[in-house]
Amino acid sequence: MRVELMLNGSRRALEVEPGEMLAFALRREGLFGVKIGCGEGDCGACTVLLDGEPVNSCLVLAARADGHAVTTIEGLGTVHEPHPIQRAFAEEGAVQCGYCIPGSILSTSALLASNPHPSDQEILGALDGNLCRCTGYVKKLVAIRRVVEEADHER
Amino acid sequence: MSAERDLKVVGRSVTKLDALGLACGQARYTDDVVIPGLLHAKILGSPHPHARIVALDTSRAEALPGVLAVLDHRNTPRVMRTTAGQGFPEPSPYDYTTFDDKVRFVGDRVAAVAAQTEAIACEALSLIRVEYEELPAVFDPEEALGPGAPVIHDEPDARAAIPVEYEPGRNLAAHVKVEVGDVERALAAAERVFTRRFTVHMASHAMLEPPITICDFDDTGRLVVRTSTQVPFHARRIVAQALQIPVRMVRVVKPRIGGGFGGKQEVMLEPVCALLAWRTRCPVRLAMTREEVFVTARTRHAQVIDLRTAVDGGGDLTAIDLKVVMNNGGYGSHALTVACNTGSKVLPIFNRVPNQRFEATTAYTNLPVGGAYRGYGATQGYFALGVVVDEMAAALGVDVVDLWRRHHIRAGETSPIFAALGEGRAGVVMTVDSCGLPECLDRGAEAIGWAEKRGRRPRDGSRVRGVGMVCLMQGSSIPEVDMGAASIKLNDDGSFNLLVGATDLGTGSDTVLAQIAAEVLGVGVEQVLVYSSDTDLTPFDVGAYASSTTYLSGGAVQKAAADARRQILAAAAAMTGASLEELDLADGAVVGPDGRPLVTLSEVALHTLYAHNQHQVMGIASHISHRSPPPFSAHFAEVEVDEETGVVRVLDYVAAVDCGTAVNPKLAEGQTEGAVVNGIGYALTERYLFDGRGRVLNPSFGGYKIPCAADIPPVRTILVSTWEPTGPFGAKSVSEIGINGPLPAIANAIFDAVGVRLTDAPFTPERVLSALRAR
Numbered sequence: 001m002r003v004e005l006m007l008n009g010s011r012r013a014l015e016v017e018p019g020e021m022l023a024f025a026l027r028r029e030g031l032f033g034v035k036i037g038c039g040e041g042d043c044g045a046c047t048v049l050l051d052g053e054p055v056n057s058c059l060v061l062a063a064r065a066d067g068h069a070v071t072t073i074e075g076l077g078t079v080h081e082p083h084p085i086q087r088a089f090a091e092e093g094a095v096q097c098g099y100c101i102p103g104s105i106l107s108t109s110a111l112l113a114s115n116p117h118p119s120d121q122e123i124l125g126a127l128d129g130n131l132c133r134c135t136g137y138v139k140k141l142v143a144i145r146r147v148v149e150e151a152d153h154e155r
Numbered sequence: 156m157s158a159e160r161d162l163k164v165v166g167r168s169v170t171k172l173d174a175l176g177l178a179c180g181q182a183r184y185t186d187d188v189v190i191p192g193l194l195h196a197k198i199l200g201s202p203h204p205h206a207r208i209v210a211l212d213t214s215r216a217e218a219l220p221g222v223l224a225v226l227d228h229r230n231t232p233r234v235m236r237t238t239a240g241q242g243f244p245e246p247s248p249y250d251y252t253t254f255d256d257k258v259r260f261v262g263d264r265v266a267a268v269a270a271q272t273e274a275i276a277c278e279a280l281s282l283i284r285v286e287y288e289e290l291p292a293v294f295d296p297e298e299a300l301g302p303g304a305p306v307i308h309d310e311p312d313a314r315a316a317i318p319v320e321y322e323p324g325r326n327l328a329a330h331v332k333v334e335v336g337d338v339e340r341a342l343a344a345a346e347r348v349f350t351r352r353f354t355v356h357m358a359s360h361a362m363l364e365p366p367i368t369i370c371d372f373d374d375t376g377r378l379v380v381r382t383s384t385q386v387p388f389h390a391r392r393i394v395a396q397a398l399q400i401p402v403r404m405v406r407v408v409k410p411r412i413g414g415g416f417g418g419k420q421e422v423m424l425e426p427v428c429a430l431l432a433w434r435t436r437c438p439v440r441l442a443m444t445r446e447e448v449f450v451t452a453r454t455r456h457a458q459v460i461d462l463r464t465a466v467d468g469g470g471d472l473t474a475i476d477l478k479v480v481m482n483n484g485g486y487g488s489h490a491l492t493v494a495c496n497t498g499s500k501v502l503p504i505f506n507r508v509p510n511q512r513f514e515a516t517t518a519y520t521n522l523p524v525g526g527a528y529r530g531y532g533a534t535q536g537y538f539a540l541g542v543v544v545d546e547m548a549a550a551l552g553v554d555v556v557d558l559w560r561r562h563h564i565r566a567g568e569t570s571p572i573f574a575a576l577g578e579g580r581a582g583v584v585m586t587v588d589s590c591g592l593p594e595c596l597d598r599g600a601e602a603i604g605w606a607e608k609r610g611r612r613p614r615d616g617s618r619v620r621g622v623g624m625v626c627l628m629q630g631s632s633i634p635e636v637d638m639g640a641a642s643i644k645l646n647d648d649g650s651f652n653l654l655v656g657a658t659d660l661g662t663g664s665d666t667v668l669a670q671i672a673a674e675v676l677g678v679g680v681e682q683v684l685v686y687s688s689d690t691d692l693t694p695f696d697v698g699a700y701a702s703s704t705t706y707l708s709g710g711a712v713q714k715a716a717a718d719a720r721r722q723i724l725a726a727a728a729a730m731t732g733a734s735l736e737e738l739d740l741a742d743g744a745v746v747g748p749d750g751r752p753l754v755t756l757s758e759v760a761l762h763t764l765y766a767h768n769q770h771q772v773m774g775i776a777s778h779i780s781h782r783s784p785p786p787f788s789a790h791f792a793e794v795e796v797d798e799e800t801g802v803v804r805v806l807d808y809v810a811a812v813d814c815g816t817a818v819n820p821k822l823a824e825g826q827t828e829g830a831v832v833n834g835i836g837y838a839l840t841e842r843y844l845f846d847g848r849g850r851v852l853n854p855s856f857g858g859y860k861i862p863c864a865a866d867i868p869p870v871r872t873i874l875v876s877t878w879e880p881t882g883p884f885g886a887k888s889v890s891e892i893g894i895n896g897p898l899p900a901i902a903n904a905i906f907d908a909v910g911v912r913l914t915d916a917p918f919t920p921e922r923v924l925s926a927l928r929a930r
Binding site: 030031032033034035036037038039040042043045072073074076077078079082086087089090091092093095096097098099100101102105121123124125126127128129130131132133134135136137138139140141 | 168170171173174175176177178179180181182183184186187189360361362363364365411412413414416444445660661662663821822824825828829830831832833855856857861862863864865867870
């Protein structure tokens, strides 16, 4: 079946299987930043933004994206033009193995869109669905605080 | 060591080289490739903990359209080996073949299928008919070692590859016993003896990327194994061994890895995937589901530990008697070496105690299989020692920090245990050349507020606070066993390609190794392009385990870079007429005695590649270590115990660690923070639950609770700088030690708060409440 959506800012049509989950349809499109850590909605590695809201794309039917906007990590920035959150995560040591990072950064992006001045508790709450085994979350908190401060300086 | 105070790249928190690519989702892991005609493989697991396969019917699976191959014990070579990715010959017993006619734990491998789609592969599995003869099962290691227990490895060809104690006929996978001094006499003469039994539980690595392998062929027909591994060179050797093909027919490539923590030091999927590819002549993908990671991948070994200590009339510790029974599950992965480490990484911290005895016995049982896991036996041992030291301090009426201060090993000292206990053989004689433990104790105690908080028990309703601590050591590489190698070549523009066998599995070792090379070559880290872990292209390295990469592979990089440096200086001397002894490298150039640049590295490169006496400037070196210098650490935890609910919350955590020179302080902190939070999960929530037949009841992140962001306390890392003379620019290891602290530090903090000793991990609310009621 055919699904039409806004994918990372471009109008796209995807051929998907009935019952296929969005994560796998996106990976088939070459969007390998969508990671599969459990396939059961527990770990958050497959997090993408659906109309700006973080969802576990392994639990969302690809067909549900029809007529909606989907943002993956590839839509946020690239190594040549990184998003400030991506740069802060990299520079603050928040990236170790990196497998949870696309999901964590997308959750952060959604948080900051709705709450530009989150408290530490709000930051950690927003990351709660993105399991990480490498960092203990400590440097992620540091990186997100930095993004908030930098945004304030620019205002 | 003139460079000690004048380091330009080492000691700086440069950004991890691959971090931005990972943060942008552009870095490629094993699964992030498109291969036309890729087949999908699935493995059929046993529903029984212990059974013989009496009959197998795969005909319906084979007949299913889209199925290309079905493998089981009848059509695959029986080659006894181990899945443990260790040096050759491996100290783990050869008790495993790719497919056997017997299953030894629930989930053990029965058959594998390769098909055009994952759905067809799954359907094919459901069409395989297996007739089992169920056998009595045993799950408790002490029962397994007792008389009348079912024999798990009754096959005649199970054997040890090295001369060690191995008696599969009584489920004994490994045994080791050493004694220094006379423990019995010291116990008899003691003023006080402290005796405790501890149980330390199984755990999952829970790396976010499940193990995965993709096998393909190059255009000469060689097998290319793209795999999520910590041990690419061991994986190449074991794949060749399992398939009975020459090593030259196998190339192992390690892409980016989504974490390992020891779980990917195990060669589990590669031989099955390679066999399916070899049979079908098609590319094959084989990945574990999360459930398979919990059930069929490796775990931290559960142990039962009996610890006795003796104290004389002056309050000095005179004897330690440490006895371990380890549960290895159905196969003997790391059966000997993890058990040895429970002694060899724990007892030497108290080298002043003259009488020490260590005995470890590893049992086969019908549970999931133990393996390498960050901490590697030391985690279990430090729980027991840390709690008993706390108990002794309380009984003797002294501050536990002072008790540690009085007994711990110091720089310039040795321990007879170093020589007595190695990894599968005798250890090596060594002195400790660097030890920052005194400063770790001082600064850690200060940071947590030890003097103000210890023994105060502030109460808020039903919630009471307490603080606890522990001291730790680990090692850096396996001395006289591990080898790492590196090569480095100069490019036209003065940049370098650094090729290492060392395996970055997310730790940042590519970056740390680039920093070491850059320091030697007088360039910025951006001038060093790292490529790691491709068995066709990079030199050998044992892989990422035993806290060895910075110390051992870093030593190889330092030597290889020094080799390249000598060649550059020789070329520059010929180019400029300057005398070789006067030349140095700095800021991308060869400089004279006044520090002024004579020729740039690019000019040297262009000269040596194109102008005169043309040659490739290229350094290469191998490195082994004759010792395993321990990093040291002091951990302090503050907890709050709710006496009504039994819930323990960690409020604050301080880890002061001496890793020698922290080559990249931010990455060293990251290693410590990750290890500590993993350890907190292990202490409080993470555990396997089984039914009465050895089946895992909670094989998911929903049922096996690892810490999430909202769970974490403030974790503060204090890097205590020392200079390890045998390490690259003074460095030791840092990756493992941090996970050993939370179990004892939290247990001791709980005692400080509410006066109960928890000796069975993890400290669930049920256990805490039950201990409070028995108080």
